[in-house]
Structure formats: C-alpha cells, structure tokens
Amino acid sequence: MEKQYNELVDWIRQKNKKNKPISEEMDLVEEDILDSLLFAEYVMMIEDLSGIEIEVGDELLDKIRTLALVKNNYFNAAYNKEN
C-alpha cells in the first residue's frame, strides 16, 4: 500500500494552497489545508486508494487529520487485511 499512500501524499501536496510544506504529522485541519470544500475529496481519495469505505461522522476528523493517522488507520489496515 506504500504506492497508494504516496499517491495520496502527492495529491494533498498539489491541493495545498498554503506556503508551507506538508509533513506527515501536520494537523491538516488546524493548518486550514483541509476545509469544507476539500474534505469530501480527501475522503474519496483515501477510499479510492485504500479500498476501505469510510463512514463520515464527528469522530472521523480525529482519524484523518494527519497523514500519519491516515497511513495507520487506512493504508496499514488495508495492508494487514490483504496479508
């Protein structure tokens, strides 16, 4: 799942309109990189690349607010499921 995860990282970097680099630990919500317009796109990209369907609810933000969390909750989870 490394390739798919890197694709997500590239995608979010392309969408980043702020003048600061995105690290894996950066809070994308606090840093205003993820807003209400980009949120659904971000969720759909994670779903598409990880193959895991995501339920949207209040608790979701805390699972995806950093790339490291996404990697752990979706890409590693998908990898573990495959193997």
Place this chain on the structure above:
Amino acid sequence: MNKISFAERTKKLIELSNKNYLRAFSHFKWPESLNEKEFWFSPDALSIAGSAIEQEMTIEQKIRLSKWECINSFSLNNNGERELIQEVSRVMNELPIGETKEYLYHLIDEENQHMWYFNKFCKKYAGKIYIDKNLQFKQEKISKELDHFLVFSRILIFEEIGHYYNIMNSNDDRVHSFVREINKAHYNEEARHITYGRKLLEPLAELALTSKTEIKKATNELNKSIILNIRSLYNPAMYRDAGLGNPMQIRSLLLEDESRKNIHENTILQGVKKVFMKLDLSLNWSV
C-alpha cells in the same frame, strides 16, 4: 397585474398541499425488482452526457451507469432531505414571518415521506445508499438573520438542482416507468416547496443582507454550497459500481470538461442563478 403577496401565495400552497396530499407510505406499488436492461436515469441527464468520456462508452455501459446515477441521485435526495428537516426544525420557531410559517409543517411532512421512499428505493433495488462524504466544519459566528437566510438558501439550491433531475427523468420515456413515477411524485411536491422557498427568501434577505460584510459572508457560503452540490453529482462510487475503471480520474475529467461546465451553468443551475440574481446577489463559483 398585482404581485401576489407571500401570505396569499402560502395560503394557496397550503390548499394545494391538502388537496393533492399523497400518502407515499401506501401510494406506490413497489415492483419486486427493476429491469437492469432499461435506463434508470435519463441518458441526457447522466453525469457523462455531452462529455468526451461519453463518446467512448457503449450503450450497455450507459445503461449500467444509469442505475448507479439513479441511486446517487436518490441518495443525495435522502441525505439532503434529512438535513433539510433538521435545519428547518431548528430555526422555524425563530422566523419572523407570521402565519406563512404554517407551510413549513407541510414541507417537513412531505420531505419526510420523500426521504422514506428514496431510502427504500436505494436499499430495495441496489442494496445500499451512498453516504454523504461532506462534513460540516465549524463556522464563524454569524447573525441569526444570516443563519436563517443561509438555511433556506441552501435548501433552495438543493431543491432547484433536484428539480432539474425530476424534470429530466420524469419526462424521458426511455427511463424505467417506476423511476419516472417516483420522479414525478417528487416533482409535484418539490414544485410547491420551490415556489414557497423563492418567496420566503425575499423577507429573509431583506433582514440578513444589511451590509457589505453580511453580503460577502452570504455569497461565500452560497458559492460553497453550489460547488458542493455540483461535485456531489460526480460520485466516484457510482462509476466504480458501474464497473468503470479509475473512478476518481473519471470524476476529475468530468468536472474539468468544458461541455459539462456549460451544462452546469446553463441548465442544471439555471433556476439557482435566477433566484439569487433576483436578490441582487452576484455569485461566482468554480467547481
């Protein structure tokens, strides 16, 4: 000719709601299954219609996609109507609109039944409903008047877009008769809701849009609402379920397609544009 007042219009709409009351729970005769070799969505209203991608698709692929576009459209209706009921219930007792508020009880009643039949349709014929992937982010504090205006503006945007699909699908005899029947029933009631919504926005706008700052906040929110509504028509899950490869890429290509942009601007959003032009709000969106 005298312009009919909001109060008079509301009185007529309530009379019509009572006269044409449709109890959806017992009205429809639900077929056991729907023929998947027929269109479930007008080919002219598909998200690929007029695009470069459409040229590469076979008729069989379009028919398969039409099932999932129908499920997406009905899922959007189900999700949107749930939010509508929540929002209208939240603000209705605060609205300074006198007796015209009475119609909102009819609206909630009818929307509840729509929500029921759209939900049932998706579950019965597709085994699922598409979940809304949007999340309401914390908003800056706004006045109560602007809140009321935005609640009903967002509802009207959603309903005007839905109206386009009701018309396209109910009038196209290539579409499965049961799907057309659902679209027609929805159209009849939504036409009244839209008439009421357009009238209601006039007093709400007068109270809310009192300064350049308030107008700017409103236009920002409405542009966002239009963008999210348009993007939701290109759900990658429906391309995936229709067996089309690379659903996110299809979505991006369609959102960038000039013919599709033209269709958004001149057909799907025609009603929306008229509403806000009448209120002197100049919106500017780009999906």
